[in-house]
Amino acid sequence: MTDIGWAGVAISGLLVAIAIALSLWRQLGLERSIAWAAARAAVQLLAVGGLLTVLLDPDVSILWSWLWVVAMVVFAAFTVRRRAPEVPQVFTLALAAFGVASFVILGVLFGLGVFELDARTLIPLAGLMIGNSMTATVLVARRLYDELRDKRDEVEARLALGQPSTEAARPYVRNALRTALTPQIETTKAVGLVILPGAMTGLILAGVDPVDAVMVQIAVMYVVLGSAAITSTVVSFGVQRRLFTRDHRLLPTPSSKR
Secondary structure (H helix, E strand, C coil): CCCCHHHHHHHHHHHHHHHHHHHHHCCCCCHHHHHHHHHHHHHHHHHHHHHHHHHCCCCCCCHHHHHHHHHHHHHHHHHHHHHCCCCCCHHHHHHHHHHHHHHHHHHHHHHCCCCCCCHHHHHHHHHHHHHHHHHHHHHHHHHHHHHHHHCHHHHHHHHHCCCCHHHHHHHHHHHHHHHHHHHHHHHHHHECCCECCHHHHHHHHCCCCHHHHHHHHHHHHHHHHHHHHHHHHHHHHHHHHHCECCCCCECCCCCCCC
């Protein structure tokens, strides 16, 4: 059912050609970007597939899978730094956020026996957790930085009235967190009614019973929602602490370079 072979992959490439044709027709200028994205995705996925073939061998130590998880955490932190360069020490914050999320999420999934710990479950679940929480992490970092910069007068007025930095920044932290988490919350609400997620679809295509596929998908959606909440919360606290001095003064916040 799912062994489409190289011919199937090549035929599915016609859909990329359609996207390129539509870009040409509407003069979007995205033809090169679409072609590059499709080619890059294919190469990256083939490389990952080859590496997974090795790691999923029963004779290979699971330590290598844990090293892959560490590499994903570091790469994700670099990605956050690249997307939010104006935020002070954002790489360290993102690294801590993804580390905490990994500890909590993987601890629950494997420590409480939701999934059996092996390379086949560890790598995909860690990838889903880290990959889907990156957007929320970037959003909360940039939004909080921009809020404190753009509303500096309000923040300093709160500080002048005797509020500590944590209290003065509270409304802006709350707004940043709401902005970061709302898209994932709305996506979670729409699952099953509007959206058929990839994990469930893939399992059904692979011949798994639909109810079993749905239960796995529910767990996956909870992983994504939980990881986004954890990483964005850790980063928001970190950004807040780095933008205020110990004596509760707001540090200079230069304009973002976008």
